Amino acid sequence: QLQLRESGPRLVKPSETLSLSCSVSGVSINSPNYYWGWFRQPPGKGLEWIGTIYFSGSTNYNPSLQSRVTISVDTSKDQFSLNLNSLTAADTAVYYCAAWKWCMVYVCYFDYWGQGTLVAVSS
Amino acid sequence: QSVLTQPPSVSGAPGQRVTISCTGSSSNIGAGYDVHWYKQVPGTAPKLLIRDNNNRPSGVPDRFSVSKSGTSASLAITGLQAEDEADYYCQSYDSSLSGFYVFGTGTKVTVL
Numbered sequence: 326q327l328q329l330r331e332s333g334p335r336l337v338k339p340s341e342t343l344s345l346s347c348s349v350s351g352v353s354i355n356s357p358n359y360y361w362g363w364f365r366q367p368p369g370k371g372l373e374w375i376g377t378i379y380f381s382g383s384t385n386y387n388p389s390l391q392s393r394v395t396i397s398v399d400t401s402k403d404q405f406s407l408n409l410n411s412l413t414a415a416d417t418a419v420y421y422c423a424a425w426k427w428c429m430v431y432v433c434y435f436d437y438w439g440q441g442t443l444v445a446v447s448s
Numbered sequence: 449q450s451v452l453t454q455p456p457s458v459s460g461a462p463g464q465r466v467t468i469s470c471t472g473s474s475s476n477i478g479a480g481y482d483v484h485w486y487k488q489v490p491g492t493a494p495k496l497l498i499r500d501n502n503n504r505p506s507g508v509p510d511r512f513s514v515s516k517s518g519t520s521a522s523l524a525i526t527g528l529q530a531e532d533e534a535d536y537y538c539q540s541y542d543s544s545l546s547g548f549y550v551f552g553t554g555t556k557v558t559v560l
Binding site for chain 2 (some may be wrong): 430434
């Protein structure tokens with residue numbers, strides 16, 4: 326059974342960079358059968374897709390965050406990571422990692438989620 | 449940021465039927481892209497509830513069904529039960545600069 330778990334800091338200062346990792350178990354992150362991605366949800370608000378990475382390393386990012394986001398894969402650790410720089414209070418959110426089976430982009434749905442980790446941006 | 453609009457809340461008595469609308473545009477639902485629905489109990493991760501073609505993951509009862517027309521989609525819950533109380537989100541693909549994957553604004557379902 327595919328399982329995901331986020332790890333990283335709970336508090337980050339404004340203007341700094343957030344680094345989160347997602348540990349994958351049950352499936353190799355090298356599998357061509359899955360996409361890996363990050364989502365976030367500000368307190369009391371809706372869900373936002375941040376970006377996606379495939380085992381090959383190819384990525385797609387939300388245009389509204391593209392200039393500040395990097396997603397990468399560490400195959401030796403079965404992990405993928407999120408880096409988000411130039412943080413502001415608006416980046417305070419619960420960050421989720423997720424996985425979904427390979428699909429044509431216009432039909433994809435997200436069926437495996439981590440538990441989420443709340444990250445606060447504050448001095 | 450949400451590209452898909454949902455009513456903030458809907459409510460119903462146990463046993464009743466409620467529907468949640470999800471209104472998009474010609475660059476997402478109107479373009480014919482799939483619409484999927486998620487259920488989120490506060491404090492937990494979203495969970496896939498039902499896919500565009502009314503395909504439900506194992507364990508999801510057939511009280512949940514979806515439909516789509518034009519630039520809108522709907523989720524119907526029949527025989528409302530206490531455990532249905534949660535937030536519900538629609539999700540689709542958007543071909544404009546808004547980004548690949550977009551979510552609805554979310555709807556809180558309250559069981560009276």
